[in-house]
Amino acid sequence: MRDDFDAMTILAFDTATPATSVALALDDGRLLSRRHDPAPGERPGHQELLLGFVVALLEEAGVELPAVDRIAVGVGPGTFTGLRIGVATARGLAHAHDLPLVAVSTLHALAAQAAAPPAAADQAAGEHPAATADQAAAPPAAGEPAATGDQAAAGQAPADGEAPPALLAVLDARRGEAFAAAWPHAAAADPRAAPLLAPAALSPEALAAAVAELPAASLAVGDGALRFREQLQAAGAVVPADGSSLHRVDAVAHCRLGAALEPLARDEVVPTYLRLPDAELALRRRGERE
Amino acid sequence: MSERPNRDGGGLLLAIETSCDDTCAAVVARDGEIRSNVISSQGVHDRYGGVVPEVASRHHLELIETVVEDALAQAGTTLPQLDGIAVTQGPGLVGALLVGVATAKALAAAHRLPLVPVDHLHGHVAASFVQPDPIEPPFLILIASGGHTLLAHVKDHGARWGRDGSIEVLGSTRDDAAGEAFDKGARLLGLGYPGGPALQRLAAEGDPEAFAFPVAAQVPGLDFSFSGLKTALLYKTRELGEEETERRRADLAASYQRAIVETLARRVERARAETGIERLAIGGGVAANGPLRERLRRLAPDLHVPPRELCTDNAAMIASAARFAQPVAFPGYLSLDAYSSGERGL
Numbered sequence: 341m342r343d344d345f346d347a348m349t350i351l352a353f354d355t356a357t358p359a360t361s362v363a364l365a366l367d368d369g370r371l372l373s374r375r376h377d378p379a380p381g382e383r384p385g386h387q388e389l390l391l392g393f394v395v396a397l398l399e400e401a402g403v404e405l406p407a408v409d410r411i412a413v414g415v416g417p418g419t420f421t422g423l424r425i426g427v428a429t430a431r432g433l434a435h436a437h438d439l440p441l442v443a444v445s446t447l448h449a450l451a452a453q454a455a456a457p458p459a460a461a462d463q464a465a466g467e468h469p470a471a472t473a474d475q476a477a478a479p480p481a482a483g484e485p486a487a488t489g490d491q492a493a494a495g496q497a498p499a500d501g502e503a504p505p506a507l508l509a510v511l512d513a514r515r516g517e518a519f520a521a522a523w524p525h526a527a528a529a530d531p532r533a534a535p536l537l538a539p540a541a542l543s544p545e546a547l548a549a550a551v552a553e554l555p556a557a558s559l560a561v562g563d564g565a566l567r568f569r570e571q572l573q574a575a576g577a578v579v580p581a582d583g584s585s586l587h588r589v590d591a592v593a594h595c596r597l598g599a600a601l602e603p604l605a606r607d608e609v610v611p612t613y614l615r616l617p618d619a620e621l622a623l624r625r626r627g628e629r630e
Numbered sequence: 631m632s633e634r635p636n637r638d639g640g641g642l643l644l645a646i647e648t649s650c651d652d653t654c655a656a657v658v659a660r661d662g663e664i665r666s667n668v669i670s671s672q673g674v675h676d677r678y679g680g681v682v683p684e685v686a687s688r689h690h691l692e693l694i695e696t697v698v699e700d701a702l703a704q705a706g707t708t709l710p711q712l713d714g715i716a717v718t719q720g721p722g723l724v725g726a727l728l729v730g731v732a733t734a735k736a737l738a739a740a741h742r743l744p745l746v747p748v749d750h751l752h753g754h755v756a757a758s759f760v761q762p763d764p765i766e767p768p769f770l771i772l773i774a775s776g777g778h779t780l781l782a783h784v785k786d787h788g789a790r791w792g793r794d795g796s797i798e799v800l801g802s803t804r805d806d807a808a809g810e811a812f813d814k815g816a817r818l819l820g821l822g823y824p825g826g827p828a829l830q831r832l833a834a835e836g837d838p839e840a841f842a843f844p845v846a847a848q849v850p851g852l853d854f855s856f857s858g859l860k861t862a863l864l865y866k867t868r869e870l871g872e873e874e875t876e877r878r879r880a881d882l883a884a885s886y887q888r889a890i891v892e893t894l895a896r897r898v899e900r901a902r903a904e905t906g907i908e909r910l911a912i913g914g915g916v917a918a919n920g921p922l923r924e925r926l927r928r929l930a931p932d933l934h935v936p937p938r939e940l941c942t943d944n945a946a947m948i949a950s951a952a953r954f955a956q957p958v959a960f961p962g963y964l965s966l967d968a969y970s971s972g973e974r975g976l
């Protein structure tokens with residue numbers, strides 16, 4: 341997989357969470373990225389920022405869009421509106437130059453990144469400090485696995501042997517629920533690996549019950565892991581400190597996972613909603629009562 | 631990003647429209663000739679009794695790829711050959727609009743084409759500008775659909791709204807849109823959703839003079855209001871009782887329809903008197919209503935009515951409007967967002 345990744349120019353982005361994250365992996369090994377994390381109370385900047393980040397990264401890299409080997413888009417689960425902006429943008433760009441398009445699970449990307457955090461963030465922040473002001477992340481939390489670039493690409497455990505047995509990705513699904521899924525540590529970098537916990541929208545109680553089934557001391561990451569820290573820790577999971585970059589969806593992980601995925605027809609790339617529209621739920625509830 | 635190859639000189643615009651529940655794309659030439667006009671009606675909202683924004687947004691995303699491809703293929707053109715890409719920016723359902731906006735921006739940026747953001751209602755006006763039967767400003771236009779009811783003075787082809795602009799809004803609805811009034815009346819008469827067309831069919835068999843529903847709504851100027859009419863129908867059905875309502879449904883439908891048509895026509899009549907503008911066009915889905923057309927033709931014999939597929943929501947009208955709107959050159963539109971309402975300076 342490392343070979344695939346290195347030989348390709350991959351444009352990746354994710355808008356499943358309030359963040360807008362874009363990454364460009366170049367075939368010469370360079371890795372560029374931009375992100376925006378809205379401040380508390382600020383609206384997500386997906387529609388305003390996503391395409392501008394894409395254009396800026398391509399220009400910075402001196403790459404024309406037709407030279408991109410594939411586009412990898414995060415398909416959630418996450419906020420419906422954010423997902424639609426990401427998927428529509430990815431499809432439009434792919435359509436325009438007939439580029440291969442792959443769909444990356446946002447939960448899987450979070451898990452993969454926690455199994456082998458990319459060393460690229462620092463590099464990117466160093467290369468364009470102005471545009472990535474909020475990328476100058478909080479220092480890694482104590483206990484956060486530190487990985488070298490090689491380990492990251494290979495998806496292997498850090499050498500100290502303290503790797504968590506499983507990676508649990510948890511996103512805040514609003515309405516008091518979480519979108520969650522888990523993978524065994526060894527398989528977290530393989531986009532086709534079978535999950536220990538299949539992606540689902542879960543109540544805090546259901547989430548705690550699912551975590552209790554996972555190996556003890558599994559690592560839980562994502563904005564949902566912060567939101568439900570109490571329940572997760574009570575169920576035996578380890579949650580990195582609030583400021584850890586492991587909680588943020590980073591499209592660099594999409595580049596890695598996306599390299600190993602089979603491209604899909606453009607209209608097959610659709611968001612993973614995991615939830616029916618409210619109107620449909622209401623209709624079904626009415627049907628059940630009658 | 632790639633350079634634009636030489637264009638064929640056809641001056642083609644691709645337009646995308648996703649403001650409500652129809653997923654639309656079209657290619658129109660600079661001279662107003664329609665090269666393609668693809669409309670994919672979602673037809674999934676009936677079971678909810680109305681258009682559900684989240685359901686509409688999901689379907690737009692599912693349909694838009696095919697709709698855009700079909701519009702380009704039917705026009706026999708490709709993206710790099712286009713002069714620009716137009717998209718409905720608003721007003722409408724924001725979640726639905728942003729599918730079109732994100733798609734249009736990405737397609738345009740990938741070829742460094744200009745993007746033309748279009749106001750949906752300018753689109754309804756510009757449906758009157760397409761070939762082979764365009765109408766020249768100045769004229770009055772009544773746009774009536776399930777989403778809007780608007781009476782405007784069209785002074786030139788442009789997109790500037792307001793008294794000193796191209797389109798001066800003379801009156802708009804205070805509550806329900808005309809199409810909504812049809813649908814709500816239909817529901818009161820047990821005709822389901824969307825019941826507007828069913829009510830209009832039923833009305834053909836009834837006596838429009840059977841019941842006197844309020845026509846002169848209690849709103850000043852040239853604005854419209856339909857909520858009182860809907861309430862009057864509700865009271866009338868209660869007064870008649872279930873059996874009698876059932877027996878006289880056609881009469882009720884005909885009288886109700888007459889009240890909607892009269893409400894619209896009397897405002898148009900007054901606008902003509904006040905502005906001295908005689909030429910009249912109509913647009914929007916309600917423009918297909920036979921009695922409304924007849925009534926307006928009695929006012930203005932040369933009433934301009936675009937073909938049906940240009941009256942209901944479509945992208946050809948958006949492309950037509952884009953011919954007279956301000957294009958935004960790459961990369962000026964990368965941060966462009968959709969808007970739901972209220973940006974026309976009304």
Ligand SMILES: [Zn+2]
Nearest residue numbers: 750775777943
């Ligand atoms: Zn409309």
